[in-house]
Amino acid sequence: MKRLRLLTPGPVNLHPVALAALAQPQLHHRSPEAGELVRDLRERIARLAGTVGEAVLLGGSGTAAMEAAVRALFAPGARVWVPVAGKFSERWCEIARAAELEPVCDAYEWGSAVPPETVPTGPLDGALLTHSETSTGVLQPLAELSARVRERHPGALVVADVVTSFALAPVRMDAWGLDAAVLGSQKGLMSPPGLAAVVLGARGLKRLRPAGYYLDLARELRAQRARQTAFTPPINLIEAAAAVMAALEAADWEARFARVREVNERFYALGKTAGLTPVPAPGAERSPATAAFYLPRGMPYAEVSQAFAARGWRVAGGQGPLKGRILRVSAMGYFEDGELERAWRDFAEITARLR
């Protein structure tokens, strides 16, 4: 049976250079070549994240990096603000609780943008923010939220989940005042899942505390500054991600950001023609990583996903309160020549029959 091509907001269809890297004979992670790959990928990530700071690679999912950042930057009892407007901001809240912080988890409508003026005025040690909220398709106003936190709480650390904005939209850590940002390999980097990173700005680097063992960022940072890793890293995935970043850099990031946005907006335009309501509320910026639509009332998601599967595509549904109620597609992965056009055509034909 032919495997479905992915129109999902992560994982995504692999970039050919990622596949080529995975076809190589196994590299030893203590070899000079591996050390060079670690250095190269760390530098590329920090540069693209817009910081003079440093990236720390971790073997695990984006969630592993979220937890590592929280534990390394905040002591138990720390008061952190978490605006919750979707599944991934909710996850920040859960992780903060598991790490015994005292999160202030403020609920917002799923699909809405978090208004920067709602940053609390009470004492705060930090904020855990989400850039692209993949569960709703909203690109949160990260620069504004961060600026407001920094203005009201100069000592607070600002940590952002850029899992589905990194390499897909501009992320400017230093300009926006972000002290740490977390990302994963299976989104804009078009590589398999299993590799994550925490990017630390200058303040983030200074405020690292030892925490745990495997996810201890301070330990990893020491090792990675020496072009090593503290433990056996997913070196094949590091090689894949480094190859993809090199290929994308050669072609210019700004052009890619514009293209990813344009491709995603095309889905929104087709959805509009079909009479579908976008999940991002009016006024909320749309993430380029996914186009999310409410399904017509009474239309089961399973039926929709089966229609896509019949044409060779895997799409995504909703999570949490949106489960069964929405359809999400994404073109942030790699597409062969003509494949994207086929995706748009199939999307248009399937959604036209939904109402």
Place this chain on the structure above:
Amino acid sequence: MKRLRLLTPGPVNLHPVALAALAQPQLHHRSPEAGELVRDLRERIARLAGTVGEAVLLGGSGTAAMEAAVRALFAPGARVWVPVAGKFSERWCEIARAAELEPVCDAYEWGSAVPPETVPTGPLDGALLTHSETSTGVLQPLAELSARVRERHPGALVVADVVTSFALAPVRMDAWGLDAAVLGSQKGLMSPPGLAAVVLGARGLKRLRPAGYYLDLARELRAQRARQTAFTPPINLIEAAAAVMAALEAADWEARFARVREVNERFYALGKTAGLTPVPAPGAERSPATAAFYLPRGMPYAEVSQAFAARGWRVAGGQGPLKGRILRVSAMGYFEDGELERAWRDFAEITARLR
């Protein structure tokens, strides 16, 4: 530059079916095929580990699985025995300390087997044991150590690192009284690093406590029983490892264990001819995962490893107190036709010139 072939005790040369799995289009981890792979690999691992219990897959290295097991099975303050006779048993001790247990870390000569009669008689909540101590080449008497712990401390939980014995030598969790065992993908499973597992016996399953977030075994177990994973798993590596296990099972495990041992003993025989002293002390059982030799006094390890590199091989040196003093080779990975014979010949020629 051609990449060196690996004669290292992990990572190892990939099995062709692992490479074939990695060449596939990206699979979505929430697809039915992925759920089936998770189920399949979990079942194969538990069966080969010799338990009626269950395996829990984790995205990360073997160290991640070690930490997950320690935190899930012991509360802070728990008194656990850790016989330290090499780098990996030392790691158990460090992880136990990081998790705020009260480990009793007893030091043994590196290269020695831990005598079962040295199991402490004082109160114990558990023991953290190492099966194949990859840093010295010793296969510790795990069955005897576990039996002695269970006899003296019936309520204590026995946890074993089987990272370089799993799929290379018999591991019989239930027969030996092991409550948990941890393993990784880049050793006997001949897959890339980045996937690990904790196998839980019946008592281990019953005694799980929630711990942390990303490495929380209880959460993962709940998800994996439903053929899901709690977070995005390294599904490409799961597919690779499942394919290798299926291929090896088709060819009979006992034959493989015998073959791996025979291949490794061939290195020891060649080393003896060259006048090299094995690192495993007389009387200690040798792990089939690596052959370890003391270098002649004054012979720099770098010179030896360069001699191997000149012939296309990467070998390993020593760690901790053995750094610079020993040579380790391993043939636990995959070798093409005639490649192993070439490895033996090159090993014989290089070691003959060492004295």
